[in-house]
Amino acid sequence: MRKPCCDKQDMNKGAWSKQEDQKLIDYIKKHGEGCWRTLPQAAGLLRCGKSCRLRWINYLRPDLKRGNFAEDEEDLIIKLHALLGNRWSLIAGRLPGRTDNEVKNYWNSHLRRKLINMGIDPNNHRLSHKFPSLQNQTTSGSSESSGLKLPKDAKKKKKNNIKPTNKPKTGGSGGDINNYEQVSDAASGLEDESSSLPDLNLDLTINIPSTIPASSAYEDDQKPIHHHESKSPRPTQLASCSPTLLLFQ
DNA sequence: AACTCGACCAACCGCGATAAT
DNA sequence: GATTATCGCGGTTGGTCGAGT
Numbered sequence: 001m002r003k004p005c006c007d008k009q010d011m012n013k014g015a016w017s018k019q020e021d022q023k024l025i026d027y028i029k030k031h032g033e034g035c036w037r038t039l040p041q042a043a044g045l046l047r048c049g050k051s052c053r054l055r056w057i058n059y060l061r062p063d064l065k066r067g068n069f070a071e072d073e074e075d076l077i078i079k080l081h082a083l084l085g086n087r088w089s090l091i092a093g094r095l096p097g098r099t100d101n102e103v104k105n106y107w108n109s110h111l112r113r114k115l116i117n118m119g120i121d122p123n124n125h126r127l128s129h130k131f132p133s134l135q136n137q138t139t140s141g142s143s144e145s146s147g148l149k150l151p152k153d154a155k156k157k158k159k160n161n162i163k164p165t166n167k168p169k170t171g172g173s174g175g176d177i178n179n180y181e182q183v184s185d186a187a188s189g190l191e192d193e194s195s196s197l198p199d200l201n202l203d204l205t206i207n208i209p210s211t212i213p214a215s216s217a218y219e220d221d222q223k224p225i226h227h228h229e230s231k232s233p234r235p236t237q238l239a240s241c242s243p244t245l246l247l248f249q
Numbered sequence: 250a251a252c253t254c255g256a257c258c259a260a261c262c263g264c265g266a267t268a269a270t
Numbered sequence: 271g272a273t274t275a276t277c278g279c280g281g282t283t284g285g286t287c288g289a290g291t
Contacts, residue, residue, distance in 0.1 A: 015260080053277080058260080089278075
């Protein structure tokens with residue numbers, strides 16, 4: 001039985017204070033990343049290593065972009081999700097400056113809904129009659145039965161009188177369903193296959209628009225370091241298997 | 250102004266994979 | 271080869287904020 005990593009009573013939990021952030025930043029600037037187990041004590045933090053690692057990777061890293069997702073990025077996430085499923089770290093690895101957590105959150109809060117609005121099942125990227133439009137988006141069990149998880153906010157609600165709000169924030173942008181259909185069919189096929197193709201090469205490149213500022217959470221002059229590349233255990237090359245992705249435009 | 254609801258996102262948790270012993 | 275420690279990932283939760291009523 002593995003003992004919980006953060007079971008110590010005197011460990012801090014919850015939101016990080018600025019002082020804690022600074023301690024972590026200072027320590028990593030001096031000693032670099034790694035050895036998360038011993039880092040908290042060495043850095044004078046009452047946090048477990050896991051928590052430190054998460055804080056650094058998801059929030060403090062100097063190369064994080066931390067802004068709205070560009071359309072290119074949205075498209076890429078959707079494409080990659082069609083190919084890879086919920087392998088967020090792999091997807092994030094193709095989006096410089098984005099973290100798996102960020103991509104995952106963005107998918108769950110924006111892109112999933114966007115696809116549903118377009119009548120696309122976000123789980124398999126196929127045109128779905130189950131998601132003809134938002135009008136059927138209620139908290140009834142139908143979405144769950146189709147494998148679509150309800151957003152946790154739906155679970156949060158204690159009252160039953162849930163109003164259909166139908167106000168997609170993403171605007172829907174019309175969307176080219178035909179193209180999605182082509183891709184989703186092909187992509188879902190790929191997805192099916194991808195599980196049996198663990199060595200799928202995903203060396204996909206993206207031209208991030210120059211309008212995206214390379215700003216960071218801490219606007220000092222630290223040089224961006226791309227940790228993502230090392231995150232992917234298997235070097236993969238998307239281009240070699242993804243003619244269908246081009247249809248997505 | 251107060252309350253409710255929905256959305257967002259940082260952080261936590263549990264587990265599998267991998268490295269070290 | 272078995273066991274233990276650590277890392278990394280994906281799913282989930284909880285807090286906060288803004289919009290609507």
